[in-house]
Amino acid sequence: MNVKEQLEPLLLKVQKPARYIGGELHSIVKDKNTVDFRIALGFPDTYEIGMSHLGLKILYDIINADPHCWAERVYTPWTDFEALMREKGLPLYGLESLDPLSEFDVIGFSLQYELSYTNVLNMLDLAGLNPLAAERAEDAPVIIAGGPCASNPEPLADFIDLFQIGEGEEVMMEMIALYRGMKADGSYTKHEFLRRAAQIPGIYVPSLYEVSYHDDGTIAAVTPTEGAPAKVTKRIIQDMSSVRYPSTFIVPYMETVHDRAVLEVMRGCIRGCRFCQAGFIYRPLRAKNPDVLCAQGKALCDSTGYDELSLSSLSTSDHPQVEELLTRMIDYTDEKKIGLSLPSLRVDNFSEELLEKVSRIHKTGLTFAPEAGNQRMRNVINKNVDEDEIMNTCKIAFEGGYTSVKLYFMSSLPTETDEDVRDIGRLAQRIVDLYFSLEKRPRKMVSVSISVAVFVPKCDTPFQWVGQDDFATIERKQAALLDSIRSRKISVAWHDVHTSVLEGVIARGDRRVGRAIYLAWKKGCRLDSWSECFDYDKWMEAIREAGLTVEFYASRTRDLDEILPWDHIDVGVSKNFLKREWEKAQRAEVTKNCREQCAGCGASRLLDRKDGVCVE
Amino acid sequence: MSEKNSDQNRKIVVIQGRDVYEYRAFYKKFERAKYISHLDLYRAIQRTFQRANIPVWYTEGYHPHIYLTFPMPIFLGCEGVEESFDFRTTVDCSPSQLMDQLNAAFPEGIRITRIQAPVHKAAEITKADYTMLFTADGIDNPVLLDRWNAFLQQERIPAVKHTKKGPKEIDLKPMIYSIHTELTEKGLLVQMQVCCGIEQNLNATLLSDAFGAKEGLSLNYHLIRRDQMLLENGERFS
Numbered sequence: 001m002n003v004k005e006q007l008e009p010l011l012l013k014v015q016k017p018a019r020y021i022g023g024e025l026h027s028i029v030k031d032k033n034t035v036d037f038r039i040a041l042g043f044p045d046t047y048e049i050g051m052s053h054l055g056l057k058i059l060y061d062i063i064n065a066d067p068h069c070w071a072e073r074v075y076t077p078w079t080d081f082e083a084l085m086r087e088k089g090l091p092l093y094g095l096e097s098l099d100p101l102s103e104f105d106v107i108g109f110s111l112q113y114e115l116s117y118t119n120v121l122n123m124l125d126l127a128g129l130n131p132l133a134a135e136r137a138e139d140a141p142v143i144i145a146g147g148p149c150a151s152n153p154e155p156l157a158d159f160i161d162l163f164q165i166g167e168g169e170e171v172m173m174e175m176i177a178l179y180r181g182m183k184a185d186g187s188y189t190k191h192e193f194l195r196r197a198a199q200i201p202g203i204y205v206p207s208l209y210e211v212s213y214h215d216d217g218t219i220a221a222v223t224p225t226e227g228a229p230a231k232v233t234k235r236i237i238q239d240m241s242s243v244r245y246p247s248t249f250i251v252p253y254m255e256t257v258h259d260r261a262v263l264e265v266m267r268g269c270i271r272g273c274r275f276c277q278a279g280f281i282y283r284p285l286r287a288k289n290p291d292v293l294c295a296q297g298k299a300l301c302d303s304t305g306y307d308e309l310s311l312s313s314l315s316t317s318d319h320p321q322v323e324e325l326l327t328r329m330i331d332y333t334d335e336k337k338i339g340l341s342l343p344s345l346r347v348d349n350f351s352e353e354l355l356e357k358v359s360r361i362h363k364t365g366l367t368f369a370p371e372a373g374n375q376r377m378r379n380v381i382n383k384n385v386d387e388d389e390i391m392n393t394c395k396i397a398f399e400g401g402y403t404s405v406k407l408y409f410m411s412s413l414p415t416e417t418d419e420d421v422r423d424i425g426r427l428a429q430r431i432v433d434l435y436f437s438l439e440k441r442p443r444k445m446v447s448v449s450i451s452v453a454v455f456v457p458k459c460d461t462p463f464q465w466v467g468q469d470d471f472a473t474i475e476r477k478q479a480a481l482l483d484s485i486r487s488r489k490i491s492v493a494w495h496d497v498h499t500s501v502l503e504g505v506i507a508r509g510d511r512r513v514g515r516a517i518y519l520a521w522k523k524g525c526r527l528d529s530w531s532e533c534f535d536y537d538k539w540m541e542a543i544r545e546a547g548l549t550v551e552f553y554a555s556r557t558r559d560l561d562e563i564l565p566w567d568h569i570d571v572g573v574s575k576n577f578l579k580r581e582w583e584k585a586q587r588a589e590v591t592k593n594c595r596e597q598c599a600g601c602g603a604s605r606l607l608d609r610k611d612g613v614c615v616e
Numbered sequence: 617m618s619e620k621n622s623d624q625n626r627k628i629v630v631i632q633g634r635d636v637y638e639y640r641a642f643y644k645k646f647e648r649a650k651y652i653s654h655l656d657l658y659r660a661i662q663r664t665f666q667r668a669n670i671p672v673w674y675t676e677g678y679h680p681h682i683y684l685t686f687p688m689p690i691f692l693g694c695e696g697v698e699e700s701f702d703f704r705t706t707v708d709c710s711p712s713q714l715m716d717q718l719n720a721a722f723p724e725g726i727r728i729t730r731i732q733a734p735v736h737k738a739a740e741i742t743k744a745d746y747t748m749l750f751t752a753d754g755i756d757n758p759v760l761l762d763r764w765n766a767f768l769q770q771e772r773i774p775a776v777k778h779t780k781k782g783p784k785e786i787d788l789k790p791m792i793y794s795i796h797t798e799l800t801e802k803g804l805l806v807q808m809q810v811c812c813g814i815e816q817n818l819n820a821t822l823l824s825d826a827f828g829a830k831e832g833l834s835l836n837y838h839l840i841r842r843d844q845m846l847l848e849n850g851e852r853f854s
Contacts, residue, residue: 009751009836011651012693018656023648025723251663251723253652305663305721307681336666337680 003098006090014081018254019047022073022095025251026303028060029096030070037069037180039106040094040141043076044119045529050075051250052258054312055147056110059168061246069176072096073250074107076119076527077126085126092126101127105179106142111149111156114506115499115529120145121159121521131159131518133207138190142179150204151234151281152459152566155506157206158514161190162197164204165569166234167267169243171202198228202235204569211511217552219510219563233570236606240267240286245296248303260308260341261300265293265325269314270594270615272601273371274382274585275410277458278314280578281571283603284614285318285594290325297329301338308339316342318595366397369408372416373423379588380415382581387427394431399440404447405431411477412455412469412500414585418480424450425484432489451493452481454500458507459566460573462581467557468504470550471497498536499529504554505543510565513553515546574602625711627733629704636673637705639714640734640854645696649725650840654689660723661701668721670714673704687738687853688812688845691819694746695841700853702734735854742848743793744812746820749839751803752828760833761799767827768795775826788826791818803838812845 011017032038041060043050050056056073063071072094077085085092091100101107107127109120121131124143130136133143145156146164153163164171175197182188182196198205208228212220224230237243249261268285269278288296297309309329319325326340333340370390371383378385394405409424428448435446454474457463469477474497485492506513520542527533543550558564560579567575577600584591591599594615598604604614618630627638645657652660662682665672674680685702705714711731718728752760767773773788795808810818820840828835845853 009838012837012840013834017651017692018648018653021648021651023724251660253649253660253723254656255659301666302669303667305666307662307666337674 003090003093003100006088007098010081010084010088010090013084015078016047016254018252019075020077020081020095022098024253026248027073027096027250028064028070030064032070032097032099035068035070036183037106037176038094038104039063039069039071039108039176040074040101040104041071042074042107042109042120042123044109044111044116044123045076045527046078047075047252048254048256050110051252051256053110053112054262054264055168057246057249057262058264059108059172060250062169062244063172063176065244066173066176068180070096072104074101074123076116076123079527079533082122082126091128092123102129102141104141105183106144106176109143109145109147109160111145111147113529114149114155114503115534117156117506117517118521118526118528120156121518122526124159125521131521133159133161140190142190142193144175148278148281149507151277151569151571152508153204153206153569154511154565155509155513155517157511158518160206161194162203162205164235165202165232166571167237168235169237171200171235174200175203195226195228198226201233204232206511209568218559219565222563222568224568231568231570234281234572234606236284236572237267237286238608240264240288241292247296247299249300249306251304251306258310259306260310261297261304261306262310262312263293263297263300264288264313265311265316265319266313268603268614270318271315271384272382272581272591272593272599274380274462274581275371275413275455275458276314277461280460280573280601282314283572283601284607286614287319287321290321290328293325294328294332298332301333301336307337308341309333310341310343312343366402366404367406367408368393370427371408371410372413372420373409373425373427374420376588377413377416377420377423379590380585381410381413382585382590384590384593387430390427391430391434394434395438398435398438398442398446401442403435403442403444404449406449406451407431409450409452410455411452411481412474414455414457414463414466415588416477418477421477421481422484424452424481425486425490428485428490429487432487446489447491448489449491449493451495452478453495454497456500456503456507459564460571460578462578462585464508464564464578465558465560465562465582468501468554470555471501474500496531496534499534501550501554502528502536502539505548505550506553508565509553512546512548516543516548519545572601572603572606577601622733624733626708631673632676634706635708637708638702638734639705639709639711639731640700640702641715641718641728641731642698642700642854643696643726643728645690645694645699645726647725649723650693650695653692654686657690657726658684658686660726664718664721664723664726665703668717670709670717671705671707673706685738687741688744688814688817690842691821693821693837693840694819695839697841698844698852699842732854736847736851739814740847741845741853742811742813742815743809744845745807745809745843747839747841747843748806748808748820748824748837749800749803750806750824751836751838752833753836755833757799757803761797761804763831764797764804764827767830768792773823773826775822777822788818788823791816792823803836809846 041056060071063069093100124131129140142161144162145160146168150163194205197203208225210223214220266287268282270285273279372378411421428450431448457466520539523538525538598613620628622628629636665682672682675683683704690696715728715731775788776783777786791811793809798805
């Protein structure tokens with residue numbers, strides 16, 4: 001019985017069987033006898049989440065464009081299917097071939113958030129592979145990982161053979177070329193491959209680095225061995241307009257989280273919000289030109305039949321030619337009755353014309369992210385919007401027919417007091433008051449939803465040294481916010497405290513955190529970002545049994561001179577810049593955006609063109 | 617909306633002073649496409665129209681969408697060989713050309729077999745033929761057959777149906793018009809004619825799942841297929 005026949009009776013016993021069977025339009029099936037390299041691109045979460053992720057679509061397209069290579073997809077099975085797989089001895093398989101993952105050359109994981117790490121271990125185990133790299137067989141696939149969380153790869157150092165740091169388009173193909181070459185000339189052993197891969201810029205092989213610790217638990221030294229570089233510098237694509245972009249996406253049978261055409265308009269961000277890891281690790285800013293974008297958007301919609309096109313980047317309204325881009329794009333999308341969505345608009349440059357363009361297509365709710373409730377806090381985090389801009393944007397939106405506004409905030413930010421948190425509620429109230437003061441407002445009830453995330457300090461940001469609020473403080477601040485809300489027109493949603501604390505531990509963890517991840521997985525933790533699966537108590541046991549504390553990793557403020565676990569990974573921005581930014585944050589001083597004035601972050605070093613600045 | 621000179625290829629309806637051409641497409645749903653739920657199938661077909669670049673008619677509401685209606689939704693896991701949906705175009709098109717364009721754009725497991733003018737109304741459907749093939753864990757097929765037959769011979773066959781208003785107990789027995797089970801090498805092959813319509817509807821697996829639940833068996837379905845939908849007089853829906 002082949003996997004497909006073995007699968008069929010099982011699929012009708014689980015929820016959403018379309019997750020597990022493949023066969024979607026534009027999925028790529030090759031004859032395995034015609035390829036000499038097979039990779040499974042894994043996303044350590046469910047199909048619906050993984051299929052929404054752009055990075056893996058890009059890599060899938062690039063790798064499969066090479067006739068010698070076959071890239072497939074694999075996602076985390078939900079608990080019901082996992083139980084059946086274990087009961088029936090069905091190994092985890094690639095969705096294109098339905099072949100067991102253990103037959104692949106390489107299995108890769110995209111690391112998007114810390115709470116997906118146990119899924120990596122679980123998927124390896126379901127594939128019949130030992131999650132611990134040191135104990136995996138010589139002939140087991142090479143396990144690789146990349147994505148934003150790879151900027152601190154250390155917590156996964158025990159499990160992953162090789163990390164790709166930064167943008168994957170080029171480094172992936174260079175790694176594949178090395179692998180295929182060594183297989184072809186017979187020089188391949190896993191160790192020799194890893195040793196040579198470590199010489200490729202952007203590749204980090206954790207097993208080639210030795211870490212020693214001081215008595216107080218901080219790092220004494222990270223020492224490369226076997227010729228591995230002392231610092232691994234992330235890779236970037238120099239010219240976004242000429243890099244290959246998928247001309248089609250796999251169109252899933254079932255609905256996924258982002259079930260639409262996605263056009264990446266730009267990488268990097270000019271803003272420098274100090275809490276935002278993406279804002280630093282994707283620097284420098286590189287935009288695609290409107291001609292390329294229009295052609296790519298049209299190709300995607302025509303080939304997929306999607307009726308929604310999303311213009312994606314960290315801050316799409318900062319695209320240097322955003323007005324031209326929208327005007328041209330709308331001509332096409334209107335004709336084809338395609339909805340255009342801009343998921344990341346900023347409050348301060350949200351012009352009336354821009355709103356008009358977006359609202360020609362969609363008029364549902366508007367979402368903004370003021371992030372903090374008062375000006376001092378917004379200065380601390382360098383979110384350069386003021387209250388007048390927030391109010392003005394809401395006024396434009398209300399007068400343009402919107403009645404519901406969603407606002408994103410963070411609490412437990414550095415230097416934040418309980419009064420600062422109450423200001424979130426007060427700001428929401430002023431928006432409600434504004435609505436009722438407008439004569440041109442729609443004749444409907446207003447709704448202001450505020451969503452409050454718990455701040456988690458991340459590596460490669462100016463807050464990388466900061467101690468996260470402890471559990472009790474976070475809860476106290478949440479109570480203060482709730483107490484500050486007096487109107488039923490305001491609804492509040494909270495991010496869970498438990499997961500935020502755990503995220504805090506892992507995000508700035510060192511290699512020793514890997515032991516806790518392993519023990520947590522052994523205790524049955526997986527799908528930790530799903531509230532129905534998350535088990536905080538098991539995680540706390542695991543952390544204890546690994547001899548670690550939440551205090552050391554999450555709530556401890558680091559000394560500025562301390563060697564940080566990710567110091568040997570260079571994402572472009574310099575540590576001195578981050579220190580300057582942290583000092584300015586403590587004085588509530590803002591830094592101008594890259595377009596107004598270069599702050600000398602250091603990311604321009606990554607550009608081939610050496611004129612010193614990244615942005616026009 | 618009014619009707620005028622239609623023929624067997626398409627019906628012409630006039631919507632807001634414009635001629636719109638209405639077609640009924642019969643299709644097969646098989647292999648991996650059987651795991652699509654009705655809502656997802658609806659979306660998949662809409663996208664196929666977009667890709668095929670057909671001058672399809674959009675509804676004229678606040679959020680225009682491609683007009684598509686299905687007579688009786690087919691449930692997840694069920695294959696179909698004589699399923700249908702209705703759609704409209706703004707231009708008079710040849711059914712065979714529409715069929716070619718759509719079939720070139722469909723994903724695996726959905727294929728149109730003919731396109732014609734709608735003859736019957738969906739509300740006229742009252743029954744359907746199904747074929748099922750199943751086994752059960754830990755029990756030989758002949759024993760399974762005996763228990764299945766005993767189950768079917770009950771006076772009443774109670775089952776719990778999950779409706780929008782919550783679970784409800786119903787008797788399946790009067791909803792079965794005919795049923796024939798054959799023992800094959802691969803399992804129990806069941807052919808049955810059951811209620812299928814807006815008033816009363818019996819999903820084939822509701823019956824077998826009720827059997828599994830009563831007997832404490834975990835059934836393995838190897839085939840679930842709707843073969844055709846019929847009117848009260850036995851005529852095939854077309």
